[in-house]
Amino acid sequence: MKVYLDNSSTTRPYDEVTDTVTYYMKEEYGNPSSLHHMGIETEKALKKARRKVADAMSSQACETGDIFFTSGGTESDNMAFRCAALSAGRRRGKIVTSVIEHPAVLETCRRLENLGFEIKYAGADSSGVVRADEMKEAIDDDTIMVSLMTVNNETGAVQPVEEVSEAKGGALFHTDAVQAFGKMHIPLKNADMVSLSGHKIHGPMGTGAQWIRKGLHLQPMILGGGQENAMRSGTENVPGCAGLGKAAEMAEDRIEQRTETMSRVSGYLLEGIKDQIKDIRVNSPEKRCPAILNVSFTGTRGEVILHMLEQSGIYVSTGSACSSRKDGKSYVLKAMGLADDDIGGAIRFSFSEFNTVEEMDYVLDKLKESVERFRKLGSFR
Numbered sequence: 001m002k003v004y005l006d007n008s009s010t011t012r013p014y015d016e017v018t019d020t021v022t023y024y025m026k027e028e029y030g031n032p033s034s035l036h037h038m039g040i041e042t043e044k045a046l047k048k049a050r051r052k053v054a055d056a057m058s059s060q061a062c063e064t065g066d067i068f069f070t071s072g073g074t075e076s077d078n079m080a081f082r083c084a085a086l087s088a089g090r091r092r093g094k095i096v097t098s099v100i101e102h103p104a105v106l107e108t109c110r111r112l113e114n115l116g117f118e119i120k121y122a123g124a125d126s127s128g129v130v131r132a133d134e135m136k137e138a139i140d141d142d143t144i145m146v147s148l149m150t151v152n153n154e155t156g157a158v159q160p161v162e163e164v165s166e167a168k169g170g171a172l173f174h175t176d177a178v179q180a181f182g183k184m185h186i187p188l189k190n191a192d193m194v195s196l197s198g199h200k201i202h203g204p205m206g207t208g209a210q211w212i213r214k215g216l217h218l219q220p221m222i223l224g225g226g227q228e229n230a231m232r233s234g235t236e237n238v239p240g241c242a243g244l245g246k247a248a249e250m251a252e253d254r255i256e257q258r259t260e261t262m263s264r265v266s267g268y269l270l271e272g273i274k275d276q277i278k279d280i281r282v283n284s285p286e287k288r289c290p291a292i293l294n295v296s297f298t299g300t301r302g303e304v305i306l307h308m309l310e311q312s313g314i315y316v317s318t319g320s321a322c323s324s325r326k327d328g329k330s331y332v333l334k335a336m337g338l339a340d341d342d343i344g345g346a347i348r349f350s351f352s353e354f355n356t357v358e359e360m361d362y363v364l365d366k367l368k369e370s371v372e373r374f375r376k377l378g379s380f381r
Contacts, residue, residue, distance in 0.1 A: 001362055032227075052249040152179070204247075269360045291351050
């Protein structure tokens with residue numbers, strides 16, 4: 001039996017998405033900048049995909065912002081910060097963010113700090129929610145940008161985006177909505193930039209988007225032929241963009257069904273873990289995105305449990321895929337104040353609409369077996 005519970009890292013593309021990508025690779029493969037018929041057809045495909053992505057965000061997205069295609073969430077985050085920084089010119093200024101952001105945000109902030117920008121990082125409480133008051137207090141007249149993710153990628157904690165964005169003042173407000181897109185409401189009321197990813201919603205890998213509020217005059221990310229309204233030059237990945245558009249369309253159509261399924265399945269697994277396995281710590285708060293559940297199994301090593309489950313055809317993760325290959329323990333769980341033992345024994349289960357309660361019975365059986373086996377072996381060391 002194969003049970004895939006690493007959907008926050010990537011998802012299996014919908015069959016319709018694969019068909020769409022294949023069609024534009026085999027049939028309509030013209031360059032959208034070309035003036036002939038094949039170019040015009042692929043240009044139409046890009047426009048259609050943009051509308052679908054905006055529609056999946058909300059009707060407000062179509063009215064108040066534009067979609068710019070990127071290679072994924074990491075590039076979209078980089079694009080937001082670098083474009084804002086370039087637009088600030090010699091002013092430099094302050095950027096306010098949090099300690100639990102995605103590495104794409106944190107690493108970009110470190111680079112900007114080396115270039116003279118002041119970076120302020122707000123902390124998080126024990127439930128993994130960023131301290132909104134701390135972020136708001138850091139915002140002042142020198143602040144050029146505020147950034148707070150919508151949903152944390154390790155714990156699923158929903159962040160106070162609307163509350164913080166209301167206090168942005170004259171600064172730009174950005175949110176990394178990669179883990180929220182297609183699963184819950186994205187707060188756009190005070191947002192200026194929103195980062196999205198395709199492969200988290202059953203779209204193609206290597207696709208993403210940046211929503212930018214109309215009227216913003218930002219410096220471009222990549223210079224060249226002026227594609228993407230001169231914000232990101234280079235021939236567009238038409239098959240990927242069309243696939244992303246299809247995935248966004250399907251995510252919007254199924255959002256209530258998908259959310260209900262993920263909530264039911266993840267809730268079932270959580271209750272089963274509580275009932276059947278001793279000495280655990282639930283790291284995901286009650287108010288979480290239903291697609292993510294993070295649990296620590298005290299007295300174990302998450303990486304070992306991961307591989308034990310893999311032998312039974314169950315695929316999970318110990319945290320963010322973008323930082324799992326780096327040395328060290330989860331900085332998100334550390335920011336929440338977890339002890340080293342709980343951090344080392346953490347597992348992230350992440351769900352899609354394809355997971356079932358029946359699968360969770362199998363997962364519970366193998367998970368309990370793996371945890372008990374590790375603890376028994378560990379007691380003899």
